[in-house]
Amino acid sequence: MKHKQQHWRRWLALLPLSLVFLLSGCSELTVLDPKGPVGQSQKDLIVFSLWFMLGIVVVVFALFTFMVIKYRNRPGRDDKDYDPDLHGNTAIEIVWTVIPLIIVIILSVPTVTTLFDLEKPPEGSQDKEPLVIYATSADWKWFFSYPEQGIETVNYLHIPTDRAIEFRLSSADSMAALWIPRLGGQKYNMAGMENTLYLEADEPGVYDGRNSNFNGEGFTEQTFKVHAESENAFKEWVEKTKKEAPKLTQKKYNELLDPGLSKKLTFSNTHLAWVDHGTNQDRDYAIELHRDAYQELLHLDNERKDDKEHE
Amino acid sequence: MKLDEFFVTGEPLIYAGMVSIVLVSSAVIFLLTYFKRWGWLWREWLTTVDHKKIGIMYILSALAMLFRGGMDALMMRVQLAFPDMNFLNAQHYDEIFTTHGTVMIIFMAMPFLIGLMNIIVPLQIGARDFAFPFVNALSFWSFFFGAMLFNISFVIGGSPDAGWTSYTPLAGAAMSPGPGQNFYLMGLQLSGIGTLATGINLMVTILKMRAPGMKMFQMPIFTWSTLVTCFIIVFAFPILTVALALMTIDRIFGAQFFTLTGEGLPMMWANLFWMWGHPEVYIVILPAFGIFSEVIATFARKRLFGYNAMVWSMILIAGLSFLVWVHHFFTMGAGAFVNSVFSVSTMLIAVPTGVKIFNWLATLYKSKIEFTTPMMWALAFIPSFVIGGVTGVMLGMAAADYQFHNSYFLIAHFHYVLIAGTVFACFAGLEYWYPKMFGHKLNERFGKLSFWLFVIGFHVTFFPQYFVGLDGMPRRVFTIIPEWMPLNVISTVGAFGMGLGFAVFCYNIYYSYRNSKREETGDSWNGRTLEWATPTPVPFYNFATVPHVDKYDAFLAMKEKGETTYDEDKLEPIHMPSYTGKPIIMMAILAFASFALVFEWITLAVIGLIGTLIMMVIRSFDYDEGYHVEVEEIKRIERKARRL
Amino acid sequence: MSAHELKSGPLEYRTQEGQMSILGFWIFLAAEIVLFSTLFATYAVLFGRTADAPAPGELFEIETVLIMTFLLLISSFTCGIAVHNMRKGAVKAFITWMVITLLLGLGFLGFEIYEFVHYAHEGATLQSAAYWSAFFTLAGTHGLHVTLGIGWATMILIQVAKRGFTPMTSRKGFIISLYWHFLDVVWIFIFTSVYLIGMVV
């Protein structure tokens, strides 16, 4: 018995060590290493809450360990500290009701303020107008339309740094969610509705973006890259695109809406000229076109992902 | 419809499934025939209205479903272990996570708990059966056939593949054609009828059939948790009924509730689903709380701390559970104000939950803990559930949830609460009440082995998922990128640990059946509540004489006073309901109708519905009022059971 | 469950089975209220979403709906008289009043079917738009309940005719009367929140 216990202690000693490892590893996790103010505010909130949660966990685990070790029924234990009828204590019960309540209140305040902040462009860049991008999901690809620039990309995104991006989210068919973990949290894309999501990058780089809301067979591959670059580089890219990219025709667009994966594409106009899936009247545009196409399977598996041509 | 459209073809795994189904069913049929057990099966089990037998059938079915859901889980874990795994393709993976989720919640967790309630609640309150034994049988068969209907989908017609949440428009007729999604709808609808009926049944039983003298605030805590759960069932399940019906009407009759055409509103499904769905998660956790409370009080050899607070916190949780559903789609874009309100209401649930945790800890204070296997499950529950709870609060902070939502962080949260809560409780409850059900205990050595395998496996599986979620891994993807591999490998290893734990658990059932010492008294664990006052095995009428209760922990008081549930002077003939085959027949016909609806064979469905109505008419004219067990008979049974 | 029968009070409450069944039925009605509330909620949410189909205001006819309402209201009243007679032990009167109740119910159903067919002719069907799906499902669910209620009550009438009033038959009689009143209440809500509002907006 005794032997066993020492064994135990040794393993126990490993626990804090592994915790240190975990926590140092954490700083590299995407969500905890944001590249823009929106993700930063969310990370701050998460870390803030994490301290309270760790506090609660520590308290409960300590109490638990104490009870289980101290009050186990071991041979030779006397009845001095055994009180089978003990069944209440109003004071302590009030304490452990009120303290969690206070924690909830403390957590609610930053939650609510952050929620309201997220509905506006991030603070630091308010002197610049946000860049408007229509992000439209269609089974299983992304259309990004830049109405002011008059260009449209499929399955990749260019954005300037240090300027708020105002995403207008909608979907041609199933419900999706635009998520760029390095830049901030997600929101849903729904047909017939328009959601607004503000994100911003303050470091140039290439970030992963994707649809995070399951929407059928091609879901896993509904991803895109975000190229965040300086305002000048962005402008250059826009100019070049306008000059070199082909025009998107409605016919071509309708073909692209057909459920399936797609390569990266670039156009020097936007589909908003003939359809805006975020409006009530265009909500069934894709469904009416492709009703039968949903019956076909993609037969997507790990060998047949290449159609999409990631890079 | 051609035969090769009817049967699912082209998947080796599914062929293997078909073969094993055929093998197992022929083996069962052969054994039943060989040992001439068909009559026995019909008379003793299929037609029973005895709550204890029905409970056992619930639990057996739930264990089978746990196996099925577990196989799904292992297959998913294999596919996700490495980036280039080609074990399941995307479509197959989608089907598997859909059936896994649905089976685990609807056909495993709930029936398991309802099975335990079936057996224990009447015993705990000193009742001789349910208020409506016939309806109880009906409930069981509706669940059973619902589960069968759902499970058959993977060999016939094709599995549903839109997730257990089945969000529209994806799950609508346009984007999910074919019978798969209909299986989901009809399977849940069929078993939902039974759940609602059980809710009503147990509620009346608890309100009206308590032993003389037992006040509401003297009821055992598991009975209280059942009562509160039944309230949630009665108020939540009709919402699911409607939601499923609307989607069925959409899919089969072309209505436009959740469609993109005709100005339907897909998000209305999400709302209806979670208005039921969030209460549903409390339907599966409150009884678990009740079980842990019983187990902890028994093996801490101490009265439960803060009984009143325990009851009131459950009532509060039940009330709040109807006011938080929006937290499942904070990202819908309902605006900062709506999200704030639901954020706060969500976090508030943690307060009564916390109260319960502290009460359990306080029950351990100045106690004398015996480490039996049921107690081990209950103890493991406390720290594990706390991890699930605090991450729940983090998810409840809507602004942060924009990052957690749809990620493995969420997956980790709900497995921490559902497994460490519900599944641990199912194991704890089964092992705790096992001697009452089967007349012998489960072996402790194997019990502990399966406990450690399962619990360690559980943490190894799900703890890493919090981190891989924070690393941006979304739920429901069928393959991973290399960055996520290390944590996923760990998860997969853990999952096999859990699988092993479950296997040992099942082996233990067999081993103990062969080797365990048979119980001689009814009081296997030195219990505190009335179920332990009955002899083991429990006579079909439960109590020869129903004790008068005037205290909490009624059996403890009886033992002090030297009372039993067999007082020869007070015997009276006992009125019992007769067994009947009508419930199983009625539900089989309804299942036939549902099956026909799945394939949209309207004529056959109508025939089935008419058949069901005819069965109801027959039932209406049925005036079988049961029979009486005579005093002599009772004496004979009791003397034998009590070895007098 | 030994049958300790009370000697006084309404027959249906004298046995424990009777009391339990009636309590159980009340709880069932609570569940039904949730069911109809959900349907009302979906109806409210989908209100106005008629797409290319006609608006409700163009189709609803106050006369038909008023007649339906009166039929059902009166049937609730006659059902009350029937139960009153049951309490007095008057089998014949009970049956007579119940038959009148059911006939009124059938009348109601007749008008409802006529109404639905009429709307379909005007281009408003279950399939034509979200609003109409919600309308037909809500009103149709109520109509289906009435239909089942009529069938069920018929069974009970046969049993009362055969057996007279026993604790069992009078319990059944009482329960069907609860059900019938409940359906009447639901209809009042449909009448006001679906038809009246639909006609005004």
Ligand code: HEM
């Ligand atoms: C401390 C109390 C709890 C809180 C504050 C909480 C909070 C939450 C929140 C906010 C979500 C949604 C997250 C998202 O989708 O982004 C969620 C999901 C979930 N929770 Fe909890 N939860 C709690 C306890 C429980 C319990 C006790 C259970 C069940 C036994 C449970 C089961 C689930 C399930 C199954 C889901 C996800 C369902 C899905 O999307 O498939 N939770 N929880």
Ligand SMILES: [Cu+2]
């Ligand atoms: Cu929830």
